[in-house]
Amino acid sequence: MSRPEGFTTEQFQVLLVQLGFTAGPQYRFSPVVRVFAPGPIDIDTVPTALARIQVEAPGLTVEPDILHFIQTVPDDYDSRQQWGLEKIEAPAAWTATTGSANLIAATIDSGIDLQHPDLQANIWHNPGETSNGKDDDGNGLIDDLVGWNFANNNNDPTDHQGTAHMWLASLGPRATTEWASPE
Numbered sequence: 001m002s003r004p005e006g007f008t009t010e011q012f013q014v015l016l017v018q019l020g021f022t023a024g025p026q027y028r029f030s031p032v033v034r035v036f037a038p039g040p041i042d043i044d045t046v047p048t049a050l051a052r053i054q055v056e057a058p059g060l061t062v063e064p065d066i067l068h069f070i071q072t073v074p075d076d077y078d079s080r081q082q083w084g085l086e087k088i089e090a091p092a093a094w095t096a097t098t099g100s101a102n103l104i105a106a107t108i109d110s111g112i113d114l115q116h117p118d119l120q121a122n123i124w125h126n127p128g129e130t131s132n133g134k135d136d137d138g139n140g141l142i143d144d145l146v147g148w149n150f151a152n153n154n155n156d157p158t159d160h161q162g163t164a165h166m167w168l169a170s171l172g173p174r175a176t177t178e179w180a181s182p183e
Helices: 009-019 045-056 083-087 090-094 165-171
Strands: none
Touching: 009 045
16 A cells, blocks of 8 residues: 555554554555455455545555465476576677676565675665664664665565575676576
């Protein structure tokens, strides 16, 4: 759901409570707010909640947050062949460029392996933040040194699913002639 323009996070929280919902974390830099419907939850809860919001608060923008399940090992996975690179046509892209230190790319995924040898040298470090328990850069996130885990609302973007490293290794690896395969 999007926080209406001109609403403070506190005003929006009050509105949601009046509608019978609970808000997840709200950030100053984004109007998007994860809203939780009251339990018990069943297959009709989300469509019913969306319809109710559209009737009771017609100016709000709402979309369902669809649950996706991560397949931990694809049935055709072969780490020696790096099939994902062919799938995203990386070799064709490499003929145009192999990247730039000036480009900052972000991804929404299950996290990142901060120790991955192909990624370590290229992980972005927030220049406006230091590890001191404070929000130094004023973006509403405390000690977001290398990213933010929005699922757990903390500054640890580590991939605990074990699925993101392949895509991130194709997005921001160090320049080498050999790719490290996941173990």
